[in-house]
Amino acid sequence: MKTAELAIIGGGPGGVVAAIEAAKAGVRVTLIDENQRPGGQIYRQFEKGFKITDPEVLGEDYEKGLDLLRQFSSLNDKIEYLNNATVWGIFDNNTLAFARNGASSSLSYRKLLVANGAYDRPVPFPGWTLPGVLTAGGAQKLVKTERILPGKNILIAGTGPLQLVLAHQILTTGGKIEAILEAGNINKNWFQVLKGIWGNWDYLKEGWKYLRSIQKSGVPLLYNHILLEARGDGRVEEAVFAKVDENWRPRPGTERTVKVDTICSGYGLVPSTELTMLAESEHKYDQLLGGYIPVRSENMETTVPGIYAVGDGAGVAGSKVAIEEGRIAGTSIACSLGHISDASADKFIEHSRRRMDRYNRLRKVLDKMSMPRPGLYELAKEDTVICRCEEITFKEIKTAMVDGTTRVKDLKRKTRVGMGPCEGRMCGPALIEIMRIHSNTSPEGDGYLNPRPPIRPIALGVLAAGTAKVKKLEKHKEAVNVS
Amino acid sequence: MGMEDNRVQNGVKRGQLFEITVDGEKIIAYEGETVGAALMAAGQRTLRYTNKKEQPRGLYCGIGLCQECRMVINGVANTQACQTLAAPGCQVETRKSDQKRGSKI
Numbered sequence: 001m002k003t004a005e006l007a008i009i010g011g012g013p014g015g016v017v018a019a020i021e022a023a024k025a026g027v028r029v030t031l032i033d034e035n036q037r038p039g040g041q042i043y044r045q046f047e048k049g050f051k052i053t054d055p056e057v058l059g060e061d062y063e064k065g066l067d068l069l070r071q072f073s074s075l076n077d078k079i080e081y082l083n084n085a086t087v088w089g090i091f092d093n094n095t096l097a098f099a100r101n102g103a104s105s106s107l108s109y110r111k112l113l114v115a116n117g118a119y120d121r122p123v124p125f126p127g128w129t130l131p132g133v134l135t136a137g138g139a140q141k142l143v144k145t146e147r148i149l150p151g152k153n154i155l156i157a158g159t160g161p162l163q164l165v166l167a168h169q170i171l172t173t174g175g176k177i178e179a180i181l182e183a184g185n186i187n188k189n190w191f192q193v194l195k196g197i198w199g200n201w202d203y204l205k206e207g208w209k210y211l212r213s214i215q216k217s218g219v220p221l222l223y224n225h226i227l228l229e230a231r232g233d234g235r236v237e238e239a240v241f242a243k244v245d246e247n248w249r250p251r252p253g254t255e256r257t258v259k260v261d262t263i264c265s266g267y268g269l270v271p272s273t274e275l276t277m278l279a280e281s282e283h284k285y286d287q288l289l290g291g292y293i294p295v296r297s298e299n300m301e302t303t304v305p306g307i308y309a310v311g312d313g314a315g316v317a318g319s320k321v322a323i324e325e326g327r328i329a330g331t332s333i334a335c336s337l338g339h340i341s342d343a344s345a346d347k348f349i350e351h352s353r354r355r356m357d358r359y360n361r362l363r364k365v366l367d368k369m370s371m372p373r374p375g376l377y378e379l380a381k382e383d384t385v386i387c388r389c390e391e392i393t394f395k396e397i398k399t400a401m402v403d404g405t406t407r408v409k410d411l412k413r414k415t416r417v418g419m420g421p422c423e424g425r426m427c428g429p430a431l432i433e434i435m436r437i438h439s440n441t442s443p444e445g446d447g448y449l450n451p452r453p454p455i456r457p458i459a460l461g462v463l464a465a466g467t468a469k470v471k472k473l474e475k476h477k478e479a480v481n482v483s
Numbered sequence: 484m485g486m487e488d489n490r491v492q493n494g495v496k497r498g499q500l501f502e503i504t505v506d507g508e509k510i511i512a513y514e515g516e517t518v519g520a521a522l523m524a525a526g527q528r529t530l531r532y533t534n535k536k537e538q539p540r541g542l543y544c545g546i547g548l549c550q551e552c553r554m555v556i557n558g559v560a561n562t563q564a565c566q567t568l569a570a571p572g573c574q575v576e577t578r579k580s581d582q583k584r585g586s587k588i
Contacts, residue, residue, distance in 0.1 A: 049498020138545020
């Protein structure tokens with residue numbers, strides 16, 4: 001089995017920057033990425049065959065991202081980059097297992113950095129499983145990197161700046177948006193917004209550009225409005241929305257119906273924490289940062305010594321914060337491995353921290369506006385499917401709660417929620433919130449689904465094609481499952 | 484199918500054009516597009532039917548997590564359409580996701 005001085009999981013901004021800093025200091029890095037090429041979701045590169053002649057759709061930030069990726073590839077003698085590789089387990093003795101090219105392999109490491117990123121918060125509303133309902137992130141990938149519009153008449157529904165970015169991209173490429181619904185209320189929070197924006201001029205410039213583009217297009221941007229339901233026979237045909245109060249509960253009599261064939265649902269992001277949870281590091285609930293996140297030291301180390309976490313996967317704060325966290329972690333790791341002195345690491349980290357504080361000021365303001373309110377998790381009706389894989393309805397979940405199930409983990413045992421191939425990624429965040437607002441349950445403690453290896457669906461043939469060492473790991477896996 | 488095209492034509496130059504077969508019918512795809520993207524471009528939203536309730540499902544997360552886009556691609560069941568690059572002659576089938584396995588998950 002190979003040993004990496006530093007193994008990094010995830011090729012988005014946080015992972016790439018940590019790899020650059022550690023490698024520059026002399027650390028031998030192995031970066032494992034699920035994608036074909038580094039960049040993550042935000043700096044996703046184009047597939048072979050595509051030539052983009054209008055960079056406007058990509059945004060200004062994309063150019064900066066490409067600079068980072070160029071730096072990353074210039075260090076290819078120090079960084080081993082494993083693409084198309086899916087980590088499916090983390091085990092004792094500093095070992096992880098991943099599937100790549102149809103076979104499973106294991107890798108041991110001295111230090112591990114998890115930079116797993118985030119994904120769109122899945123929100124169950126009636127009709128959310130109809131073809132034509134997709135996440136804002138999924139729609140953005142289509143528009144940005146494949147230049148395909150998700151539909152002909154689009155409704156964008158959710159909260160926060162990411163959906164404005166998507167609207168701008170759809171409009172720039174000539175798509176038709178019926179309306180943009182923003183559940184939050186910016187007017188009420190304008191003083192806070194100004195305070196947060198102070199000093200964050202590049203953010204302000206970008207936000208202004210998106211708002212202007214939407215205004216010029218004449219597409220209605222409705223604040224304090226929420227999508228209630230998607231309707232249609234086998235696909236989205238119309239959407240029902242309404243005005244909401246400060247708890248995002250619909251105001252009676254304000255319902256409206258609009259004919260659309262596509263709904264992009266964008267309620268912010270939730271962190272991908274399955275690997276840090278699998279490593280049994282401590283997690284805490286932080287609603288502003290997207291839900292359960294790993295507890296970390298100032299140097300980004302989790303409560304398991306030697307395992308670090310950065311970026312949106314450790315608390316949703318955006319790419320700029322992920323970059324600074326990556327710098328801090330990469331430098332700290334290089335320092336703890338003896339490649340650089342404490343003094344030079346501290347000096348370097350100090351700069352990153354100052355920048356991070358400034359970004360976080362604005363983020364907190366925007367997060368408060370966009371933080372999901374209870375009304376969002378009251379949209380599901382009795383027959384609404386909450387767990388897409390196992391097709392478990394809200395009624396089944398409610399029945400289990402009434403019967404005395406007070407923890408998400410027990411709900412899984414009782415109803416099979418979260419046991420399908422998405423491994424609980426789609427229902428997990430909603431289950432946490434549904435349980436939190438349900439009067440009989442307590443939000444304290446580890447109120448999340450336990451991830452179990454393999455954390456991604458892996459064909460048995462892929463496991464069988466691995467080495468004898470992996471077979472040993474499989475035995476370990478069974479032991480973990482039983483406990 | 485085949486008539487609708489949701490591709491944006493401005494600001495992009497695409498690579499090689501070819502055909503793939505979906506449930507016996509031909510649709511077009513370009514080099515670098517995933518099977519899921521080519522289907523979205525053709526306006527085909529339904530990618531599979533669920534096992535229990537036989538409900539149609541389509542592209543949802545689009546980034547390889549939700550598993551809703553599992554199709555039978557070149558004879559292999561449970562292949563994620565959003566993660567599989569289309570290639571000339573690709574055979575794609577829409578059906579119950581684990582029909583070929585003959586058992587429930």
